[in-house]
Amino acid sequence: MAQDGIGARVARKEDKRFITGKGRYVDDMRVAGMKHVAFVRSPYAHAKVGGINSEQARNMPGVLAVLTGSELVADGIGNLICGWMVHSKDGTPMNMGAWPALAPEVVRFVGQAVAMVIAETRAEARDAADVVAVEWEELPAITDPAKALGEGVPQLHPEAKGNLIYDWEIGDKAAADKALSEAAHVTRMEIVNNRLVPNAMEPRAALAQYDAAEDHFTLWTTSQNPHVARLVLSAFYNVAPEHKLRVIAPDVGGGFGSKIFIYPEEVACLWAARKTGLAVKWTGDRSEAFLTDAHGRDHVTVAEMAFDANNRITAFKIDTIANFGAYMSLFSSSVPTYLYATLLSGQYDIPTIHCNVRGVYTNTAPVDAYRGAGRPEATYVVERMMETAARELGVAPPELRRTNFIREFPHQTPVIMNYDAGDYEASLSAALSASDYAGFGERKAEAARRGKLRGIGLSCYIEACGIAPSQAVGSLGAGVGLWESAEVRVNPVGTIEVLTGSHSHGQGHETTFAQLVAERLGVPIDNVSIVHGDTDKVQFGMGTYGSRSGAVGMSAISKAIDKVEAKAKKLAAHLLEAAEGDIEIADGEVRVAGTDKKLGWHEVCLAAYTAHNLPEGMEPGLKEGSFYDPANFTFPAGAYVCEVEVDPDTGHTEIIQFVAADDFGRIINPMIVEGQVHGGIAQGVGQAILEGCIYDPESGQLITASYNDYAMPRAHDLPSFKVSTTETICPSNPIGMKGCGEAGAIGTPPAVINAITDAIDNNDLSMPATPEKVWRALRAGATAMRQAAE
């Protein structure tokens, strides 16, 4: 292993600037003559927009312009799109309502923008936005996804009758029904996956500049995928042609998926920059983030699992209603379908699966991918079902899982996925021993003596990362390909710049990507810099989400390194008068194997650029690129064990121990992986016991619109995690890695809820399991037991 190469616990190179406050975020950007934007937003969940009188606002100090939705539409700015076509089971395309960046006629969720004010200062823009007079005609609103389906309720879009976006299915319904009717045992549950607000540390922001002389636009934005933003902005929104638009996503303070999407504010700022000739900046505040960032999850599901007399699963049938909010966000259609239902086989050999999903509009913020995107929802259904079935069947929860584990690979599930490699027994055993699962009974008894109810819960998750290959996702309706690009530029002195289409917004790419280069080309990681996030520097890329940057982004780098390495070897062989096959590159040297003949790496690089003595036909320079399209998804998997104590007087849950045993394939930097797992577990605990986004069902107002009411996990709420990894090498990419960014958020919620329901001996508990819910479930359980005894 090279010193800072693959597997090394290297401190993150980027942290110096983050920790010392030297990160450069969109709001830090200043350009000459820059003005400030404030949006006028709807106070209603559903309303017609009558006239907008901006006269008073225009006369406020510092105000330069007030622009409205009708002007935006008149200028031909396109509606926001959903980039993944999903068809209903009857073959009809999804029913997509129009979403203009500034609403000219109707608003459909609280916080939707109808106009924008441009002023000299941010405060002046806000003061003026307050006095823009909009004639609202309030309409009835609906927020509950199950109630929104159908006719006799408020309707959001003329395109979607009964608020139905699609009625989609996967798998064999007749076979599932038959197996259920013939089953020795059926476990049935109603499962709600609670709606979450993403809460990236940095709120969204956009700075748009138009250069009239060059007819050229620059957009600085908080994006996880600046090239996709440029493509969509130019191809669909008609704000600027692609070659005349530069999109820069500088340091970005977290995204969790919510910054994949191109939002109305970015479109509006670009449009306004040209219309007014002013460079304009908008920086959202936390309230705007709560109201308008794409939310996550929000499923209502009924699941039935059939078992034979040997406790083997014979069929799994799932019916899900997915809340989309008021508009179809960029990838929203794929989340509750291809990213959810395709993972419902879990780690288990299930012969028959059928899943039906109905997507529905409601008067709430749009819902789209959020850390895990579909896989946490699938894992929660599968693992709540498994634990519940084990209890009903009287089998130890680990045993029921073992009975049903997939043990041979590759494994074709009935729901598209073909698992390439895994060892579920290995991660389960590791988790059981790290948690001393066998000794739980004693700990429970000891807790009881202290008046506490102790419970233990298990979750064996699988997920799919590095969504791919392009041809396959294309056939499923994706509007984009899901490959990644890389360019490795070796400088004449031997230092290296890697240009990647991935985007780092907390993941540590500047470190891990450099470690790969160090490993392969034998240079110290300080001689490697990673360039990303600027469409003028990197030719194209698909960005970072779905834990794809390692498996796909680094694979592209690896492929480009292959080409650099081949050229360097060929050149060195020529210079050293040796056979190409005998050249090896390591420790800053290019050597003829088994001899003392060698050149410094920098000498070979310089020779490539002086070009005084190149092999016949070789071009000068040392720079190679690659576009890498993976052969398959990768399938990280693992086992999590959560142990809790519940205070029976108050219903308060304390997480006493949390064990994670993950299989991420080959690991580049264990410290970064642990950080990802820790953060994911924290978010998973957040979803399980703290976070719940609540809209008022009548008015559609967001009740949990600040941290006063939306409970975020804090260090105080969490134990010190015990994390470890097992390793099966991923055969589908050259590095053998799988991805670790979302696993924690995926595997954790069912482990926590399984533990609490074990502690209180009542399985009827929904997320977030707040103290009051747990207290009520305890009392209901006690009542049920008393009644049973009577």
Place this chain on the structure above:
Amino acid sequence: MYSLTYKRADSVEEARRLFQEASDAAYLAGGHTLLPTMKQRLAAHDVLVDLTRIGSMKGISVEGDRVRIGGGMTHAEVAGSSEVQRAIPSLAALAGSIGDAQVRHRGTLGGSIANDDPAADYPAAALALAATIMTDSREIAADDFFTALYETALEESEIVTGVSFAIPETAGYAKFRNPASRYPMAGVFVARHRDGSVRVAVTGAGNEGVFRWQAAESALAGDFSANALEGLSVDPDLMMGDIHGSAEYRANLVAVMARRALANLGSAEAII
């Protein structure tokens, strides 16, 4: 936040004058309630009069059977004061349990008392410790001070200069935090005073703000222990209910926290 003028007073008199000269002024102490409200544009004042540099509002002194704490003292200063820790350890512990470290280093006793947030911690201590609220013009018994949610007996420009707490024979505090805001959802301060009287004050739960739980006071007068509260509960109809806890749940928490306070005399217990 709307634009405003910031003024800093060096004395209570100057503060009151600056306040009265402005058309819609507010006193600024730690700013931990006032500033978030103004940033969200839920409140607008043309002038803020900063009280934090007024020397006479600082300091802690033990005089006979009372502890006097300046209205400008931060929660961290109270929590860290050896005088308070010796005289009323549960009060020091209560101050040390407010919010987080940042909040405790900015938020002040005077600001908390004047604001009378129905979920604030100090009002429970003020009632249970038979406090006297001292202002720049008079003294007000805590029993008469907290009049309604976010409302007090203070006149418009009156300043809380300090609070004098009776040193009890023994006292304890226990609270259950709101998982989101971490303010108490139910906080109960119990105290037995040297004259034998018992006071039990509840914050966070009552739908009219902080209140004295008289039934518990009577029950504890004979037997100052958790046993005496067995079976005793507050009426859920008098409790607040919101997304974090229904009135019924808060009523349960009040009973549980009262027992925990009695089990933790001389300290403060915080759950969550």
